[in-house]
Amino acid sequence: QVQLVESGGGLVQAGGSLRLSCAASGGTFSRHAMGWFRxxxxxxxxxxxxxxxxxxxxxSYADAVRDRFTISRDNAKNxxxxxxxxxxxxxxxxxxxxxxxxxxxxxxxxYPYWGRGTQVTVSS
Numbered sequence: 001q002v003q004l005v006e007s008g009g010g011l012v013q014a015g016g017s018l019r020l021s022c023a024a025s026g027g028t029f030s031r032h033a034m035g036w037f038r039x040x041x042x043x044x045x046x047x048x049x050x051x052x053x054x055x056x057x058x059x060s061y062a063d064a065v066r067d068r069f070t071i072s073r074d075n076a077k078n079x080x081x082x083x084x085x086x087x088x089x090x091x092x093x094x095x096x097x098x099x100x101x102x103x104x105x106x107x108x109x110x111y112p113y114w115g116r117g118t119q120v121t122v123s124s
Contacts, residue, residue, distance in 0.1 A: 002026045002113040004097045009118030012087055016122070020082040022097030022115060029053040033104045034080045035111055036071065038093035038120075045096070049082060050104035060104045065091075087122045094119050 008020040022034065035050040049071040052058045059071055070083040080097065095118050098111035105111065 002099055004099060004113060004115035006095065006097045006115040006118040009095060009120045011121045011123065014087060014089055014122055014124050016087050017083070017085045018087065018120060020084065020095055020097075020118060020120075022080040022082075024078045024080065024097075024099065029078065029099070032099050032101055034071075034073070035098045035100070035104065035106075036080075036082045037096045037098055037108055037111075038091075039096070039117075040093040043093075045108040047106040047108070048095070050106070051080065052104060058104060060106070062106075084120070087120075089122045089124045092120060092122050 003026045005023045008018060012018055030053055033050055033052045036048040037045050038048050039045040047062050048065055049069055050060045051071045068086045072081045097115040099113040100111045
């Protein structure tokens with residue numbers, strides 16, 4: 001059974017940085033895509049960034065975070081990272097890691113595997 005565990009959230013001032021980690025276990029992920037999503041109170045869960053685990057490592061970003069966030073991976077640790085720079089108060093949300101077989105998808109319902117989330121709060 002695929003398990004995803006996020007870490008690295010916290011409280012940061014606007015303009016600061018955080019790095020989120022997602023440790024994956026319970027499967028082989030060479031044919032999977034990994035996604036980072038976020039959900040603010042009373043808002044729908046939205047796509048932030050995604051990558052494939054194959055050697056070509058396709059990546060995709062939401063417009064709101066492109067040029068500020070970077071998704072990366074450590075194959076040896078089966079871990080995916082989300083480096084978040086120049087954080088804004090509107091980035092405040094619970095951030096979730098998700099996995100699916102196949103290509104990157106931007107809709108949350110296309111991912112069957114989810115972590116429990118980590119809170120990111122950006123103060124102004």
